[in-house]
Structures are given as C-alpha cells and as structure tokens.
Amino acid sequence: MTSHELPHPIRQTPFFTKGTIVLAILAGLGVAAYLYRMIAGLEASTNLNDQYPWGIWIAIDVATGVALAAGGFTTAALADIFHKERYHVIVRPALLTAMLGYTFVVIGLLADLGRYYNVWHPMLPSMWQGDSVLFEVGICVMIYLTVLYIEFLPIVVERFKGRVNLPGILGIFNDLIESFLTIADRTLGRFISLFIIAGVVLSCLHQSSLGTLMLIAPTKMHPLWYTSISPLLFLLSAIAVGFPMVMFESILASKSFKLKPETSVLASLARYVPVLLGVYCAIKVVDLAMRDAWGYVFDGSFESIMWLIEMVGGILIPMILLSSEKFRNSVRWLFVSSALVIVLGVALNRINVFLVAYTPLYPDGVYIPSIFEVMVTVGLISGLVLVYRLLVMNFPIISGEESGPDRGRRLTKTPIAQEVRQGN
Amino acid sequence: MAINRRNFFKLAAAGSTALAVGKAHADDSGLTVDCSDNYGVLVDTAVCIGCRRCELACDQEHTKSGRPPESFDDKSVYEKHRRPNKDAFTVVNEFADPAKPDDKYTMKVQCMHCNDPACASACLVGALRKDAAGPVVYEEWRCIGCRYCMVACPFQIPTYEYDKALEPRVRKCTFCYERITEEGQMPACVAICPNEALTFGTRQRLLEVAHYRIKSHPERYVDHVYGEKEAGGTSWMYLAPAEFAHTELPRLDHSAIPTLTETIQHGIFKSFLPPLALYGLLGLIMHSTREKKDRSEESSNHD
Ligand code: SF4
Numbered sequence: 001m002t003s004h005e006l007p008h009p010i011r012q013t014p015f016f017t018k019g020t021i022v023l024a025i026l027a028g029l030g031v032a033a034y035l036y037r038m039i040a041g042l043e044a045s046t047n048l049n050d051q052y053p054w055g056i057w058i059a060i061d062v063a064t065g066v067a068l069a070a071g072g073f074t075t076a077a078l079a080d081i082f083h084k085e086r087y088h089v090i091v092r093p094a095l096l097t098a099m100l101g102y103t104f105v106v107i108g109l110l111a112d113l114g115r116y117y118n119v120w121h122p123m124l125p126s127m128w129q130g131d132s133v134l135f136e137v138g139i140c141v142m143i144y145l146t147v148l149y150i151e152f153l154p155i156v157v158e159r160f161k162g163r164v165n166l167p168g169i170l171g172i173f174n175d176l177i178e179s180f181l182t183i184a185d186r187t188l189g190r191f192i193s194l195f196i197i198a199g200v201v202l203s204c205l206h207q208s209s210l211g212t213l214m215l216i217a218p219t220k221m222h223p224l225w226y227t228s229i230s231p232l233l234f235l236l237s238a239i240a241v242g243f244p245m246v247m248f249e250s251i252l253a254s255k256s257f258k259l260k261p262e263t264s265v266l267a268s269l270a271r272y273v274p275v276l277l278g279v280y281c282a283i284k285v286v287d288l289a290m291r292d293a294w295g296y297v298f299d300g301s302f303e304s305i306m307w308l309i310e311m312v313g314g315i316l317i318p319m320i321l322l323s324s325e326k327f328r329n330s331v332r333w334l335f336v337s338s339a340l341v342i343v344l345g346v347a348l349n350r351i352n353v354f355l356v357a358y359t360p361l362y363p364d365g366v367y368i369p370s371i372f373e374v375m376v377t378v379g380l381i382s383g384l385v386l387v388y389r390l391l392v393m394n395f396p397i398i399s400g401e402e403s404g405p406d407r408g409r410r411l412t413k414t415p416i417a418q419e420v421r422q423g424n
Numbered sequence: 425m426a427i428n429r430r431n432f433f434k435l436a437a438a439g440s441t442a443l444a445v446g447k448a449h450a451d452d453s454g455l456t457v458d459c460s461d462n463y464g465v466l467v468d469t470a471v472c473i474g475c476r477r478c479e480l481a482c483d484q485e486h487t488k489s490g491r492p493p494e495s496f497d498d499k500s501v502y503e504k505h506r507r508p509n510k511d512a513f514t515v516v517n518e519f520a521d522p523a524k525p526d527d528k529y530t531m532k533v534q535c536m537h538c539n540d541p542a543c544a545s546a547c548l549v550g551a552l553r554k555d556a557a558g559p560v561v562y563e564e565w566r567c568i569g570c571r572y573c574m575v576a577c578p579f580q581i582p583t584y585e586y587d588k589a590l591e592p593r594v595r596k597c598t599f600c601y602e603r604i605t606e607e608g609q610m611p612a613c614v615a616i617c618p619n620e621a622l623t624f625g626t627r628q629r630l631l632e633v634a635h636y637r638i639k640s641h642p643e644r645y646v647d648h649v650y651g652e653k654e655a656g657g658t659s660w661m662y663l664a665p666a667e668f669a670h671t672e673l674p675r676l677d678h679s680a681i682p683t684l685t686e687t688i689q690h691g692i693f694k695s696f697l698p699p700l701a702l703y704g705l706l707g708l709i710m711h712s713t714r715e716k717k718d719r720s721e722e723s724s725n726h727d
C-alpha cells in the first residue's frame with residue numbers, strides 16, 4: 001500500500017448531485033413499495049401465485065445480489081491469502097460492496113418471505129434440516145454477513161479510535177465505545193486472518209449451493225440450465241464476476257468522485273478475467289455436450305435466445321475484449337466489458353436459472369413482475385449505491401487520489417514502479 | 425468480538441453434526457425408507473362417479489371456505505381444469521382418452537404424500553415432514569414462508585395464502601393427520617365417498633388390492649398403478665381406465681425427487697470435511713505466501 005495514498009474518506013465532492021437525487025427518489029419509491037408489501041401482503045403487491053412461487057425478489061435481489069457481492073471474497077483471496085500486495089487498494093471497496101450487497105440481499109429477502117419475522121428460525125438447532133439446500137445457503141449467508149461486518153470493523157476503528165465524540169446526551173457512551181474500539185483494535189489484528197479465510201470458505205459454500213437450489217425441481221427446469229454441475233457453474237461464475245464487479249465500481253467511483261482511475265491496478269486485475277471466464281465457459285459447453293443438450297441451443301425458443309445472450313454477450317465477448325492488452329488498458333473498454341460480464345454473464349444467468357428456466361406444471365399465464373416488485377428491486381439497488389457513497393465519503397475505503405490539476409501528475413508512475421519492485 | 429468468534433465455531437461444529445446425520449440415500453432406487461406399512465389411499469378413477477362429495481367433505485373438515493354444500497353438486501366445473509388451492513385441498517377433474525373422447529372419467533387430486541417428499545427435503549426449517557404413519561404434515565409455527573417447498577413439489581401441490589399480510593400459511597392436503605393417527609378414523613374424503621372409489625389402508629395392502637383389480641379386470645384398467653414407483657413412490661396411488669398421460673398427473677421417473685440435491689449436499693458436507701480442508705488449504709497458502717512476501721520485503725529493504 002506504500003506507494004498509493006492510504007485509504008481516506010472522500011470529502012471533496014458533495015453528497016447530492018443530479019445522479020444521487022435521482023437515486024434517492026428511486027430509493028424512496030422502493031421504501032414506499034416495501035412498506036406497501038408489508039402492510040398489504042404479497043398478493044396485493046406481487047404477481048406471485050401458486051404456480052410461480054418465486055419472482056424477481058429471489059432471482060435478482062437474492063440470487064444475483066449474492067453473486068455480484070462475490071468481489072469481496074475473490075479480492076480478499078487474491079490480496080490477503082495469495083498476498084498479491086498491489087491489489088490491496090481494492091480490498092476495502094470490494095469488502096464494502098460485499099458487506100452492503102449481503103445486507104441488501106437480506107433486506108430484499110425479508111420482503112419475499114411470507115413470515116419474514118421468522119427469518120431467524122434457521123439459527124435454532126431444533127429447526128435445522130440438513131437435507132435442505134436452502135438451509136445451508138441461509139446459515140452460510142448469516143455467518144458470512146457477520147464475518148463481513150467483523151472484517152469491516154478495522155475500518156471503523158481506524159476512523160473513530162481516539163475520536164469518538166457523540167453529540168449531546170449520547171456523549172455518556174463515548175468512553176464505552178472508545179474502549180470497545182480499543183479492544184477491537186487489539187484483538188482484531190490477531191484474528192482477522194481467521195475471518196478472512198472463513199469468509200472465502202463460506203462464500204464458496206453458499207455461492208455453489210445457490211446453484212443447487214433449483215436442482216430439486218427436475219421436471220420444471222429447462223434442460224439448458226438443469227445440470228448436476230450447476231453448483232460448480234454458480235461458483236465459477238461468481239468467481240469470474242468478482243473482479244469485473246470491482247473494476248466496474250472502481251471506475252464508477254473515480255468518475256463520480258473525480259479521482260484518478262486506478263487503471264494500472266484494474267488492467268492487471270483484468271488479466272485474470274478471461275481466464276476465469278474461459279474456465280466457466282469451457283465447463284458449461286462441455287457439460288452441455290455431455291448431456292446432449294446442444295439441440296436446445298438452436299431451437300429458437302425464448303429460452304434458447306436467453307441462453308445465447310448469456311453465453312455470447314456475457315461471456316464470449318468480454319472474454320475476447322479483456323484478452324487484448326489494448327482493451328485492458330482503456331478505462332472505457334474495461335468498463336464496457338466488466339458491465340457485460342455483470343449484467344449479461346451473471347445477472348442474466350441467475351434470472352435465467354430462477355425464472356426463465358422454470359416452467360410450472362400447470363401454468364395459467366406467465367409471471368411478469370408487478371410494479372411494486374420492480375420498485376422494491378430498483379429501490380434496493382439505488383439505496384445500496386447511496387449507502388455506498390455515504391460510507392465512502394465518511395470512512396477510509398478508497399485510496400485514489402483526486403485528479404485535481406496540481407495532484408494528478410505525480411500519481412501515474414507509482415503503481416508500475418511498485419510492480420517492478422515487487423517483481424510481479 | 426471474542427464471543428462472536430466463539431459462537432461462530434460453536435455453530436460451525438454443531439452444524440457439522442446436524443448436517444452429517446441427515447439421511448443418506450442408501451441405493452440407486454431412490455427409495456430411502458420402507459413405506460409399506462404407511463397409510464395410503466388408492467384412488468380408483470374407473471369407479472369414481474365425479475360426485476365431488478370428497479371436495480365437500482374436505483372443505484368442511486379443513487378449509488371451511490363457506491361455500492354452500494349445494495355448490496359442490498355443480499358439474500359444470502368440469503368444463504375447466506381446476507387445481508387445488510388455499511381454499512380447496514382436493515379437486516375433481518374430468519378426463520378422457522383422446523381416442524375415446526366419450527368415455528369420460530373423473531379423478532380427484534391432492535397431495536400425494538410422497539415416500540420421499542421433495543417439499544420436506546426442501547424445507548429449511550423442517551416445517552414439512554413425512555410422518556411415520558404416512559402423511560406429510562406441515563407445522564406452520566416453524567415456517568418462514570420462503571415457498572421453496574412449492575418450487576420443489578413435483579406435483580405442484582403446496583399452495584400459499586398470498587392474501588395474508590401476517591401469518592400466511594402453506595396450504596395442502598393433510599391426509600387428515602389427526603383423524604387417522606389419533607382418532608382412528610378414515611380421512612374425511614374416503615369416509616364420504618359413496619362409490620368406494622377411495623380405499624384407505626397400508627401402502628402394501630393397497631398395492632395388493634390395486635394389482636388384484638388390474639388382474640381381474642384387465643379390460644377396465646391400464647396395467648399401471650400410478651404412485652407405486654413414481655418419484656420414489658407415494659402414499660396416494662391411482663388406478664385409471666386409460667394411460668395416465670391423459671390425466672393431469674405428471675410423467676415422472678422412479679427416482680425420488682430430492683436424490684440429486686441431497687447427494688450434492690451430503691457430499692459437500694461429509695462431516696464438514698471438505699469445507700475444513702478448504703479452510704486448511706487456504707490457511708497454508710496464506711502462511712506460505714506471507715513468508716515469501718516478508719522475505720522479498722526484507723531483501724528489498726536491503727537493496
Ligand atoms: S405431493 Fe408435493 S406436497 Fe405432497 S408430499 Fe409430495 S412433494 Fe410434498
């Protein structure tokens with residue numbers, strides 16, 4: 001981290017801009033729709049029914065949300081476990097994404113659960129049901145969310161230690177919080193690696209198990225996605241989308257905070273992406289061949305078109321783009337290709353598995369999400385971006401330098417200098 | 425902090441035992457348990473006269489929808505295919521072999537009370553379970569309302585009270601659990617059936633009856649007891665005058681529906697070994713790369 005600036009709160013930009021105001025409105029609409037769902041129930045607020053028990057709240061808010069939060073564990077593995085030091089600058093942003101991502105996954109899930117107030121039941125040993133894939137997903141997500149908050153603690157400590165100063169009456173807690181931070185500071189350093197590894201293991205477990213979920217409905221699933229290696233595919237695609245997600249966000253953040261984009265770090269991070277995508281793609285294709293399912297690819301059905309978009313737009317094209325050094329060194333192409341992987345390669349894949357591939361036995365019509373479902377989903381995404389911005393502006397997370405007229409120049413060379421020194 | 429960590433490991437350790445004791449699929453047949461002395465019901469659609477008394481009895485016993493009894497005499501409902509819902513755990517539909525469109529026959533559907541139920545395997549809090557007596561029962565106080573059971577059921581049986589903002593329930597046929605286990609009675613629908621189209625008994629006995637009927641009246645039945653093998657076998661089974669493909673019962677192979685997911689789950693969690701192994705491996709990598717880094721940092725300091 002030496003040659004980069006240390007992570008610091010980004011304060012130069014105002015919180016509210018045109019963009020954030022739009023996001024705030026969307027988030028507000030989301031809150032309204034969310035409340036409506038809580039008061040009026042699922043029938044009034046969603047288009048779910050006995051034939052389609054799961055909709056976009058599961059496919060997007062939960063399944064896609066978890067996949068896109070994978071950057072947290074892949075980056076932690078790269079920087080903290082494999083000790084590729086130069087990637088330390090992206091560990092904190094990735095951790096924040098994961099922490100917020102999972103938090104919003106849980107908020108989204110609560111909207112979908114009929115008895116959201118029972119969401120803690122899987123924690124009771126008397127309720128455990130080890131045959132259930134969903135049980136494993138639930139337990140892993142709960143523990144992982146805790147691990148993420150613990151991993152985030154050092155950032156809070158760094159920000160507030162010795163500086164706790166609550167306003168007014170709350171001031172009586174100052175000492176208490178201060179001593180908590182001191183204890184945390186002392187213990188965390190020693191144990192944090194245990195949590196980092198645990199986070200990676202837990203992620204591997206539930207990322208793959210999400211892919212096992214739909215395997216319990218063999219007669220309702222389209223053969224393009226029904227494969228016994230679906231858990232492996234989910235894990236591989238989560239790993240493959242982790243870095244693109246970090247790239248995407250980093251570029252967005254540097255645009256919106258007017259920071260110098262970390263092009264050199266991102267470009268070398270991008271080298272991994274075609275490899276990871278390639279493995280995912282190859283296994284997907286071989287699996288299809290072994291199951292003799294190629295016929296479904298070209299039968300012109302809605303499912304086949306969705307599958308092709310996912311494969312070509314979300315995997316092949318970004319794979320080709322990021323294989324070329326020229327594209328990797330361009331912020332614009334990094335952005336485009338990572339967006340393709342995120343939106344078409346992984347988000348669309350999750351939507352395909354959970355919605356498109358699912359055909360109930362006695363459908364009367366198809367499931368189209370209701371306006372409230374869309375409002376909640378859009379609201380959650382907007383809310384996540386806003387909270388991300390708020391935290392980045394108040395906690396030491398991003399290490400980028402402002403690309404102001406007098407400061408921009410001295411940065412460009414340093415990462416490469418460091419790279420040379422470390423012999424990477 | 426320290427407490428958090430301890431809890432985590434306690435949970436992990438306890439989790440490993442819970443997952444390890446989950447039932448294992450002993451053989452390839454998909455059948456995990458011997459259900460021959462479970463209770464079941466044989467539905468003989470060749471004998472069913474489509475009077476809908478079973479619907480009425482079920483409504484009075486369970487759903488109490490408030491529909492007047494006469495409304496159950498209405499045969500015009502057969503014009504449209506119906507499915508069970510939160511207000512009707514069983515419904516009767518009319519079918520015909522397309523080759524003999526005039527030979528209509530009627531068939532009631534409800535939960536099949538599978539031997540190895542997908543719904544129960546799916547439920548993360550054990551709110552659905554196969555009782556030793558045969559019924560697959562639902563304990564609503566456990567349920568979190570995730571509706572994964574509805575995704576899982578190969579017969580598309582569980583339905584949901586979407587209209588309720590609080591305490592919505594999964595709704596499906598209970599096999600009159602209390603009546604048959606505690607009160608020693610037959611299910612309400614079986615008891616009311618005027619033509620004895622429904623036979624209540626142990627699964628083994630019902631299979632004998634079913635095969636006997638097919639043998640003695642081969643002109644009346646197809647040689648197929650639906651539910652004997654489908655999806656690993658079910659407590660409710662069917663006889664029909666024509667291929668089941670003409671009815672709404674889905675074509676299923678003989679393996680139990682949860683076989684694949686449970687095999688994967690138990691494979692990953694074999695006494696928690698694979699995750700622990702991964703943990704150890706990552707720990708090793710972390711350790712060794714850190715040493716390398718320290719050394720390289722030292723050497724760069726020396727430069
Ligand atoms: S028919 Fe469906 S709801 Fe009934 S026991 Fe089988 S899987 Fe469960």
Ligand code: SF4
Nearest residue numbers: 547567568570571573
């Ligand atoms: S909806 Fe209830 S019964 Fe069904 S799987 Fe979820 S928790 Fe279990």
